[in-house]
Each structure stands twice: as structure tokens, then as C-alpha cells.
Amino acid sequence: MESGVLVPDLDKLRKDLKKVDPQLSKDMAKALTAAAKPLVTKARTFVPSDIRSGSGKFIWQQDAPTYTSPAWINDTEHRGRDAANRWVWNPNDVQKGIKIERQGLVRRSATFGGRVFGKQLKQVAALRVINKTAAGAIFELAGLNPGNATKDKSRSRNPRAGEDFEAVLNRQYAITQGRKKGRVLYKAAQDSVPAITKEVEQVLTRFLGRFARGL
Amino acid sequence: MAQRDVAINLLTKLQDKGFKDLEKSTKKSNKILGGLGKKLLAVFSVTAITAYGKASVKAFLDEEKAVRRLNIALENTAQGFKALAAEDFIGNLQRTARVADDELRPAFTTLINAGIDFEQSQKLLKTALDVSAGSGKDLQAVTVGLSRAFNGNNTALSRLNLGLTKAQLKAASFDDIIALVTAKFAGQADAAAQTYAGRLAAINIAADEASETIGQGLIKALDLATGSSVGAETALAGVSTKLSEIFVGVGAIVGEARSGGLPGYFNLVKEAAQAAVRNGLNPFAAALDFFTGKGKDALSVTPTQLELVKKSIEAQKRAAELQRIIAELNKKVEIERKKAEAAKKRSDAVEKLRKTIQFKFDIEAINQQAALRRNLSSSDKDRLLQLIALKNSDYQDDEEAIKTLTRATKGRYDEAMALEQMYALLKAAGFASDKLAIEELTKLDPKIKFTDNLDDIRKQLAAIISGKYTVFVDVVTRGAVSISAGAARGPAEVRMADERRAPSEVVGGPTLRPPSINLPAEIGGEPALRTPSQRPSFDVEDIRGRAPSLNVNVNVGGSVIAQNDLVQTITDAVYQSQRTGNPLLLSEI
Numbered sequence: 001m002e003s004g005v006l007v008p009d010l011d012k013l014r015k016d017l018k019k020v021d022p023q024l025s026k027d028m029a030k031a032l033t034a035a036a037k038p039l040v041t042k043a044r045t046f047v048p049s050d051i052r053s054g055s056g057k058f059i060w061q062q063d064a065p066t067y068t069s070p071a072w073i074n075d076t077e078h079r080g081r082d083a084a085n086r087w088v089w090n091p092n093d094v095q096k097g098i099k100i101e102r103q104g105l106v107r108r109s110a111t112f113g114g115r116v117f118g119k120q121l122k123q124v125a126a127l128r129v130i131n132k133t134a135a136g137a138i139f140e141l142a143g144l145n146p147g148n149a150t151k152d153k154s155r156s157r158n159p160r161a162g163e164d165f166e167a168v169l170n171r172q173y174a175i176t177q178g179r180k181k182g183r184v185l186y187k188a189a190q191d192s193v194p195a196i197t198k199e200v201e202q203v204l205t206r207f208l209g210r211f212a213r214g215l
Numbered sequence: 216m217a218q219r220d221v222a223i224n225l226l227t228k229l230q231d232k233g234f235k236d237l238e239k240s241t242k243k244s245n246k247i248l249g250g251l252g253k254k255l256l257a258v259f260s261v262t263a264i265t266a267y268g269k270a271s272v273k274a275f276l277d278e279e280k281a282v283r284r285l286n287i288a289l290e291n292t293a294q295g296f297k298a299l300a301a302e303d304f305i306g307n308l309q310r311t312a313r314v315a316d317d318e319l320r321p322a323f324t325t326l327i328n329a330g331i332d333f334e335q336s337q338k339l340l341k342t343a344l345d346v347s348a349g350s351g352k353d354l355q356a357v358t359v360g361l362s363r364a365f366n367g368n369n370t371a372l373s374r375l376n377l378g379l380t381k382a383q384l385k386a387a388s389f390d391d392i393i394a395l396v397t398a399k400f401a402g403q404a405d406a407a408a409q410t411y412a413g414r415l416a417a418i419n420i421a422a423d424e425a426s427e428t429i430g431q432g433l434i435k436a437l438d439l440a441t442g443s444s445v446g447a448e449t450a451l452a453g454v455s456t457k458l459s460e461i462f463v464g465v466g467a468i469v470g471e472a473r474s475g476g477l478p479g480y481f482n483l484v485k486e487a488a489q490a491a492v493r494n495g496l497n498p499f500a501a502a503l504d505f506f507t508g509k510g511k512d513a514l515s516v517t518p519t520q521l522e523l524v525k526k527s528i529e530a531q532k533r534a535a536e537l538q539r540i541i542a543e544l545n546k547k548v549e550i551e552r553k554k555a556e557a558a559k560k561r562s563d564a565v566e567k568l569r570k571t572i573q574f575k576f577d578i579e580a581i582n583q584q585a586a587l588r589r590n591l592s593s594s595d596k597d598r599l600l601q602l603i604a605l606k607n608s609d610y611q612d613d614e615e616a617i618k619t620l621t622r623a624t625k626g627r628y629d630e631a632m633a634l635e636q637m638y639a640l641l642k643a644a645g646f647a648s649d650k651l652a653i654e655e656l657t658k659l660d661p662k663i664k665f666t667d668n669l670d671d672i673r674k675q676l677a678a679i680i681s682g683k684y685t686v687f688v689d690v691v692t693r694g695a696v697s698i699s700a701g702a703a704r705g706p707a708e709v710r711m712a713d714e715r716r717a718p719s720e721v722v723g724g725p726t727l728r729p730p731s732i733n734l735p736a737e738i739g740g741e742p743a744l745r746t747p748s749q750r751p752s753f754d755v756e757d758i759r760g761r762a763p764s765l766n767v768n769v770n771v772g773g774s775v776i777a778q779n780d781l782v783q784t785i786t787d788a789v790y791q792s793q794r795t796g797n798p799l800l801l802s803e804i
Contacts, residue, residue, distance in 0.1 A: 010228035021528050036225050101222070127226035137221045182221070189223045200225050 005200050010126050017207070028207040029102065032127050035199040036100050039129045043188035044095045051089050051139070053168045060089035060135075078157045089135060097133030098185060102126060127200070131185040140182045143170045281320045288327040297333050304337055312344050312404045314354065322358040329362030339365075341404070342397055349403035350377060365389055563612075570610040580606050590783060 007013065017025040051060040064087055065072075067079060080087045103126065131140050143166035158164065175181045178190035286298045305323060309316045322343060326336040339361050346361075347354040352375050360371035369384040369392070377396060387395070574580055583603045591599065604623030608616035 004224040004227050006227045006229075008229040010226070021531075023532070032226060039223065039225075123227050123229055125222070125224040125226070126228045128222045128224045130220055130222035140221050180223075185221060185223060193223060193225075196225060204226075 004125070004127070005197060005204065006123070007126070007204065013208075024207065024210065028203065031203040031207070032200060033100055033102070035196055035203055036127055036129055039185075039188055039192050039196055040098055040100060042192055043098045043129065043131070043185045046184045046187050047091050047094045047098070047136070047139075048173070049091050051169075052172070054172060059165060059168050060139075061087060062089060064088045078155050080155065089139075094131075094133050094136040094139070094184075097136045098129065098131050101128050101130050129185060129189075136184065139169070139173075140184045140186065142166050143175065144181055278317060278320075281317060281324075285320055285324045285327070288324045289333075292327055292330065292332075294327070294333050301333070308340070308344075312341075314344060314404075318354055322354050325355070325358045326362050329365055331362065331365055339393070342393060342400075344404040345400040345402065346375075346377060346396055347404075348406070349400035350375065361393075364392055567612070574607075574610040577606070577610075588783060590786075 014025045014028070017028065050058060050062060053059050065080065067073060067075075072079075103124075131137055156162075169183075173183050175183055176187040176190055178186060180186040180189065182189075282302070285301060286295065289295050289298055289301060301323065305316050305319045308314070309319055312319075319340065323336060323340050326339055327333070331339060340358070343354060343357045343361055346352065346357045350357075356371075357375060360375050363369075363371045367389075372379065372392065373381065373384050378399060379392065379395060383395065384392070580603070583599065583606060587596070587599055587603070601623045604619050608619050611619060
């Protein structure tokens with residue numbers, strides 16, 4: 001998990017900025033958001049319009065299943081969970097789900113260059129880009145750990161549905177091998193993050209400079 | 216399994232779990248960037264300096280404890296003589312790796328306590344720094360894992376999730392594990408030290424060091440003042456307040472001294488000391504009071520200063536607003552400029568079309584073109600062509616007009632004339648009536664201008680002639696033999712086919728060859744030079760005998776503009792027929 005640029009007392013810094021000039025804090029938030037925007041734009045380009053196998057067959061349906069056919073009408077056991085979110089591939093929703101968040105949480109112990117900041121502190125993301133939708137997250141990570149992801153959870157009539165799905169995805173949409181494996185956001189991050197991190201640092205430096213000057 | 220978000224963190228911060236340990240954690244985190252704000256805002260605050268004094272003393276005491284623990288560990292492992300070397304090593308490492316000594320020292324102590332010798336502990340601590348930076352794990356946890364692995368217990372290492380398989384951890388020796396880990400995380404600590412966070416950590420370490428040094432100085436000062444450090448904590452509050460006032464007072468005086476007031480201040484101090492001596496008081500105490508009084512004055516922010524800050528902020532806002540307005544105006548100007556450019560482009564296009572049409576119906580231009588077809592002397596043609604160029608330039612934009620007039624003055628119209636001659640020759644040779652030729656040329660849209668390069672014109676004519684141009688020959692001999700031999704054939708083809716026939720094959724009356732045309736070979740004319748074997752041989756007298764005279768009927772399709780054109784056409788045809796060897800007498804025409 002990347003930690004990005006760590007500013008331990010960011011909240012306090014923002015409060016102090018507000019004391020000097022309320023607009024400063026807003027401007028800094030805007031500048032930070034603008035710095036993260038290119039990652040969102042790039043990641044959205046990696047969302048395919050449809051997901052098909054090599055033979056052109058949809059492996060991720062565009063429409064939600066109705067279960068009205070005679071074969072399905074009485075079968076409630078093998079139906080997919082949360083059909084609207086997981087069964088349907090809607091590229092627009094997935095693209096909208098790739099967005100900037102400014103107060104998300106990261107569940108990990110707080111470390112800073114190997115330094116522990118005490119058990120009562122934890123590291124949280126103040127600015128992050130997230131692939132929010134369920135479909136987007138599935139497409140991003142499916143097949144990362146073959147054989148484990150859908151174990152004991154599949155309700156499909158096809159006992160190998162999960163494996164088949166992952167196999168097709170891995171064939172058609174290979175996972176990028178970077179610091180993080182993925183197909184959309186992590187793929188975009190592979191090249192973009194160093195530049196964006198630098199930009200975030202520059203924004204912080206710029207605003208800290210303004211703050212230190214009392215402007 | 217905990218849920219993970221698919222996210223990239225670009226900016227992170229530390230957040231308390233609750234308010235229970237808020238004060239403690241804030242003290243720690245204030246040391247780094249967030250503390251900057253507080254320090255800046257409260258830099259002239261007595262409380263802050265007092266707190267700083269307390270923190271400095273505490274930091275010094277903590278460090279002393281840690282040093283003592285390390286020394287004891289070294290002594291217990293019979294390495295007590297290396298205590299100074301250990302301090303040097305830790306001091307250097309904290310500067311290069313940018314990790315604080317209060318973190319390095321316990322880690323090093325852990326390794327020494329595990330029974331690892333001094334040199335190997337140094338190497339392992341560096342490895343642990345790499346692993347800690349690369350994996351994000353706590354340095355202490357990594358050190359503990361490595362020290363246990365040294366003693367054969369790899370469980371702690373497996374919990375660190377360093378990417379080592381169970382098989383590796385089970386089978387590999389400690390040295391092998393260290394080699395694997397080193398290969399995987401080598402250079403991570405250096406890389407982390409170069410990051411933004413690393414640079415901030417360096418500042419923090421420097422601040423900590425300064426804090427500890429100041430704390431050490433304060434303890435010594437208290438020792439000197441009280442004779443013992445017992446009760447130092449209780450005495451510290453009052454003393455530190457006094458010290459802070461002195462510091463601030465001196466700072467204020469130095470600040471004002473920059474504007475040239477230093478001698479005055481020293482005079483005041485001197486006067487205060489002298490007054491104290493006169494009154495039997497301690498002069499040093501008086502000088503101290505002067506500084507502390509100055510410090511107290513400086514501690515409060517005056518309304519004027521606040522007003523100045525507010526004005527500065529307002530000025531910045533106005534400047535930003537002004538910049539925004541200027542940017543908007545520039546944007547509008549740019550849009551207007553683009554609109555004007557587009558409008559100009561449209562009007563230019565309309566004007567060009569208008570001029571094109573006007574030129575087509577310009578009587579003067581038409582007459583000039585007609586005059587060009589007449590048999591003019593060379594000098595007259597030059598003048599006429601220049602006149603035409605002048606007329607053309609009226610309908611061209613400046614750039615084109617310059618080109619046209621330049622060409623006219625450089626005699627390029629000689630080349631144009633050669634084209635005109637070729638065109639006249641084509642017509643005069645009887646390959647086409649005027650009307651058909653003009654119509655065909657119009658259909659093919661050769662777009663030939665007199666200003667064109669001659670080579671280009673030749674290419675266009677060659678393209679027109681080769682397979683596209685329909686040739687009509689309408690020549691009737693007096694012997695009532697009508698020949699349309701060249702129909703739908705190029706002039707060169709007709710002529711060459713005729714030449715290939717042996718004279719004996721020519722029967723039944725006179726044979727009329729298509730007139731020879733002095734065209735370049737590449738556009739359908741005869742080669743400029745022929746070898747004797749290629750030159751056709753035929754008996755001119757024989758032909759003359761069979762065709763004693765010839766009538767040339769020129770079918771006028773109504774497109775001949777003037778009588779002069781007609782005469783010119785016929786004259787040229789006769790001249791060309793003469794070149795073929797046909798006996799023509801001018802009196803017969």
C-alpha cells in the first residue's frame with residue numbers, strides 16, 4: 001500500500017491556514033485535487049466499453065438478468081448476488097466510480113520512513129483516487145490470486161464459473177505488473193504517480209511558503 | 216479478511232483514534248510539519264518557549280536513558296569498550312538514513328542483546344532499515360525479527376510478510392535469509408531518505424537533536440544554579456519562563472538593531488547597569504531586567520501589526536482578483552481575435568471568388584487573350600504579355616500579383632508563348648476544330664495558365680493528348696477522296712502508322728498524312744533526332760503525281776471568336792501542310 005506524501009499534522013496545518021486566511025485552505029484543497037485529476041482521467045481511459053471473450057462473447061453482461069425464463073423462474077439458489085452492481089457491466093458507472101476522495105481511510109499501521117508514531121495514531125488518506133464501484137474493483141483485481149477469490153462463494157450453476165471468468169479476463173485483459181497489480185487504476189498509476197506525487201509536494205511547498213510568509 | 220479499497224493514496228496524514236492520548240500524540244507530531252504552524256503562530260508565546268524548555272529536558276533525559284541501556288547491553292556482552300563507537304555509528308546513521316537516534320538506539324540495543332557481535336549488528340541494523348523502509352514495517356519489529364532469526368526462530372520474520380516462502384524460511388540458514396532480504400530491499404532506506412517524507416524527517420531529527428542539546432544545557436544550568444538537579448522539574452517552569460523572556464528580548468533588540476538602533480539600546484543597557492551600581496543594586500540583574508522587559512513587550516502582538524497583516528492579506532486578494540480579471544480579458548481578446556481572423560478569411564474567400572468571376576467577364580482581359588493569338592512580333596507579344604500580367608494582377612492578391620508581375624518582367628512569357636504556339640499548332644494542324652478542342656480542354660479542365668511553368672504545361676498537355684484527346688481530321692482532297700484516318704488516334708500514332716506502310720501499299724488515290732507537328736516527343740510528337748534507318752523513305756513526286764492539289768476545308772463550329780483567328784488558323788494549317796511535303800500554292804487557297 002503506497003503512503004503517498006505524508007503530512008502528519010495536515011488537519012492542524014489546514015486549521016492554521018484558515019486562521020491566516022480562509023481562502024488559503026480552500027485554494028490548497030483545490031490545487032491538491034487538481035494535481036490528482038490526471039490520474040483519474042488516465043484511469044478512466046482503461047475502462048473497456050464491454051468485456052468479451054476472445055470469440056466475442058460477452059463474459060460480463062450489459063443488462064441485468066431477469067430470471068423469467070422457465071429454467072430460471074423457480075431457481076433462486078443460483079442467482080447472482082447484488083445483480084445490479086456486479087452482474088452488469090456499465091462502463092459509464094465504472095468510469096464515474098473512479099474519483100478523487102479527500103477523507104478516506106487506510107487500514108494500516110502508521111509508519112513514516114520506518115518511524116512509529118505511536119499506537120494511538122493511524123495513517124489515513126487525505127487525498128486519494130479510488131476505483132469505487134464493485135464492478136470496477138472486480139475488473140481491476142479479478143484473477144490476482146487465481147483460485148482464491150471466489151472460493152466457497154460462487155452460486156453459479158457452473159462450478160468453475162469463477163475460474164473461467166478469471167481465466168478469460170487474464171487472457172483478454174492482462175494484469176499490469178507494477179508496484180500494484182491491476183487493470184485500471186493501478187495500471188494508470190504505474191507511470192503517473194511519481195509525477196503526481198511530485199506535483200502534490202510542490203503544491204504543499206507552495207502553500208507552506210505562502211503560509212510561512214503570512215499571506 | 217479485511218476489506219481493501221482499490222485506491223491510490225496521494226496524500227496521507229496521521230489521525231488519532233480518540234482524544235485520550237491527544238496531547239501526547241500532538242507533541243510528537245508537532246515536531247514535524249504540522250508543528251510548523253503552531254510554532255509560527257506561537258513563536259512569541261511564553262507558553263511555547265516554556266513547553267519547549269520542558270520538552271527539551273525530557274528529550275535529553277529520554278536519550279540519556281536509551282544511551283545508558285545500550286551501554287549496559289554492550290558491557291554485558293563484553294563489548295563495553297565500543298560504547299563510543301556505537302554512538303558515532305548511530306549518529307552517522309541517523310544523518311544518512313534520516314531515522315531518529317531514539318529509534319535506532321533501541322533497535323541496535325535489541326541486536327546486541329540477541330548476542331550478535333558489534334560489527335554484524337551494524338550490518339543487520341542497516342539491513343533492517345532497508346527492510347523497514349521497503350516494507351513499511353516498524354524498524355523495531357524488523358530488528359526483533361532479525362535477532363530472533365539469528366537465534367534460529369524464523370516465526371517473527373514470517374509475520375513481517377517480507378515475501379519469503381515458508382520453505383525458504385524453514386530450509387534457509389540465517390545468512391541465506393539475510394542475503395535474500397538484502398537482495399530484495401537493498402537501497403530502500405536511501406530511497407526513502409530522498410523522498411519528501413525523508414527530508415521532513417531530517418528536519419525533525421535536526422530539531423530533536425537541537426532539543427536534546429538545549430535540554431542538556433538547561434540541566435547543566437540548573438545544576439549550576441541550584442547545586443543539584445534534584446527538583447529540576449519543579450524549578451524548570453519558572454526558570455524557563457525567565458529564559459524565554461530573555462531570549463525574546465534579545466531577539467527583539469537584534470531585530471530593531473537592523474534599523475540602526477543598536478548603539479542606542481546598548482547605551483540604555485549601560486545606563487540601567489550604571490544606575491543599579493549607583494543605587495547599590497546588581498548591575499547584571501538590571502541588564503537582565505532590561506532584556507526581559509523588552510521580551511515581555513515583544514510577546515504581545517500590537518493592533519498595528521494585526522492591521523498590517525490584514526492589509527497585506529487584502530492586498531493579496533485584490534492582486535489575485537486583478538490577475539483573474541486580466542486573465543479573463545486576455546481570454547476575451549483572444550476569442551475576438553480569432554473571430555476577426557475567421558471573418559477575414561471568409562471575406563478573402565468571397566473576394567477571391569468575386570475576382571475570378573469578374574476576370575472571366577472582363578472584356579479587356581478577353582480582348583487581350585484574343586490579341587495574343589494573332590501573329591504578333593516578338594516585342595509586341597512581350598508587351599502584350601506584360602499587359603496581360605498587369606491585368607491579371609488586378610484580380611490577384613498581393614502575393615500572387617507579385618509573382619505574376621515578376622515572371623512577366625523576367626521574360627517567362629516566352630515560355631508561355633511556346634505553350635500558346637503548341638496549342639495553336641494542335642488546332643492548326645487539323646487535329647481538332649476550335650470548338651471541339653476548346654470543349655474538350657474545358658472538360659478536362661487542364662487549368663493551364665500563362666504563368667505556369669512550361670514543364671508543367673507540357674506534362675498537362677501530354678496527359679491530355681495521351682488517350683484522352685479525340686482527334687478529328689476533316690480534310691478532303693479534290694479527287695473526292697475523303698479521309699478520316701486519324702479519328703480517335705493521336706497525331707503521332709497516325710503519322711507513324713502511315714510511315715510504316717510501304718509506298719507500294721498506297722493504292723487508290725492520294726494519301727494524306729497528318730501534318731507534322733513540331734511537338735516534343737514526350738507529349739506525342741516525333742523524336743527530335745532520328746537515325747537514317749528510322750527516317751521514313753517515300754517518293755515525294757509519286758505523291759505529288761497522285762495528288763496534284765489539295766483543298767483544306769476547315770469546319771468552323773461557331774466558336775471562332777474573330778475573323779483574324781480564322782485566318783490565323785488557316786494560315787498555320789497551310790504552313791504545317793507545306794512541311795509535310797504536300798504541294799500547296801498560295802494562289803489556290
